[in-house]
Structures are given as structure tokens and as C-alpha cells.
Amino acid sequence: MNEAGFRSFMPRALALARAAADTGEVPIGAVVVRDGQIIAEAHNSPRADHDPTAHAEILAIRRAALALGDERLTGCDLWVTLEPCAMCAGAIAHARIARLYYAASDPKGGAVEHGARVFDQPQCLHRPEVYTGIGEADAAQMLRGFFRERR
């Protein structure tokens, strides 16, 4: 926790991303936090799970909702190492996530500050507060390293 009483959960999300890479999945990690406590976490695992929806954010949100017994994660924060795609941004809105923290932006697949800009649509029923850049260098380096090895 820093002087302002703000605790970053990005180190944990980055550790989860590293674990994804170790199993051959694209290194992305996500953590759902409520009242300063982690209530669910996940890394990307579409290949292992045979599930195209198994992005880190979707898995963390599903686990958090199951843990709380509520389809809405009101008051919860989501920490994720990469800018969410349209699927995940949509899920974040449906789940009523209060604050979204992401490390690296993703011009190719992101849908928060790029492309579909899901939260900027007039129809979007819920917009989280969005904070970017925490842990950006680590997250981006991990992704670059992962794809470099696979080329």
C-alpha cells in the first residue's frame, strides 16, 4: 500500500500472466478485488479449456460472481494486464465492475480506447472508471517476449 492508502493488484495480475505463458497461453492475467481483498483471479486459458471465451477477465468475473452468488459485481474492481477486447469490455459492463485498471493498451484487439470503444457507446448501461498504465512496461514486455518465441 502506498502513502495514499492505494494498493495495486497489478503485480498479482502480472504473476498470473506469467503463469499463463508457462502453460503456452497468451500471457494475460486478471484479478477481481472487493474492499481491498482478492475475491477471484484467472489467467487466459482458451487453448487448455477449449473455450474461445476463456479470457482472463471473463474467467475472473465468472469466478467472482459465483463466489458472491450474484450476477452483479457492484463495488468490485478488475485489474488486468491488457486492455480488454470487445467481449471482455461487454462482460465488465454487464457485471457492473466499478473500476477497471489495465496495464498495457492494445491497439490491435482492445475495445476500451480502441476499435469498438464499448464504454463510449450511448447504449452502454454501465461504465466503469478506467485507469491505465500501471505495470504497462512489464505487461507489454511479457507479451512481446511470448510472441517473439513463437515466431
Added chain:
Amino acid sequence: MNEAGFRSFMPRALALARAAADTGEVPIGAVVVRDGQIIAEAHNSPRADHDPTAHAEILAIRRAALALGDERLTGCDLWVTLEPCAMCAGAIAHARIARLYYAASDPKGGAVEHGARVFDQPQCLHRPEVYTGIGEADAAQMLRGFFRERR
């Protein structure tokens, strides 16, 4: 099957939507089809499942991918009673669904011909063929009836 050899799976998707309404969920149904055979189906169930991602399309895609043991549903069609939202449109692209058939359009929450227009984004890695309007009156009437009863 009609004269052109085209079989509609919208009646099955509509039956699933009716089943959703019977359990108090918003009436939306979805079917994944490959080579003229249903390989997975689902209705909306976020409330019962405590899962904000449990839209009919997401559940049907997840079940189909698990059944095929592949995160990609190449060559598969998705039939759904309502225009997919941003989350579901993103999942459809990730899953590489070949053809998307939806009944009613959804100006409030849809993200195919409205709002985020996920498949129209330059970054979208896969665009299904999209066919709309089959079963539209039935799907729209079912949704209107559902929300009228709950007001």
C-alpha cells in the same frame, strides 16, 4: 428444409427462449449448428447461474467448443433470437463462427448493427456472414411480453 435445401434452426432457438422465460430469465435462445446438426444449445441464464456472462450465445459457444474439443468453431453457424451484444459479438469473432443468424434486432443492446458494431471494426479478426430477420416477429413479441409482465 425448404426448396433451397436450407433448414432454419430459429424455431429451436425460439423454443429455448421460451424455456428461459419460464424460469424467469430474459427470453433469448441460441443454437450452434455444424453440417446441419445441432452441436450445442442454450438459453439466457445469468440469474440462475450467478454469471453475468451467461448469455445464450456465450453458453452455446462454450458448450460447442467443449463438445468439439477445439476453441475454434470453424464452419459452425450460430442461430440466436436477438441481435448479440458487444460481449457476445466479440465471442462470435473469437470462436470463428461462419454464419450468424439472428431474429430481432436490438437498438438498445445490440452490437452488430448498432452501437459498438463489433464486426465493422478494422481490428475485428473474423467477421461471420450475418443474416437477420428470420423469426423476428416471434422473438420480439416474446421479449415484449416478458418485460410487460415484469413492469
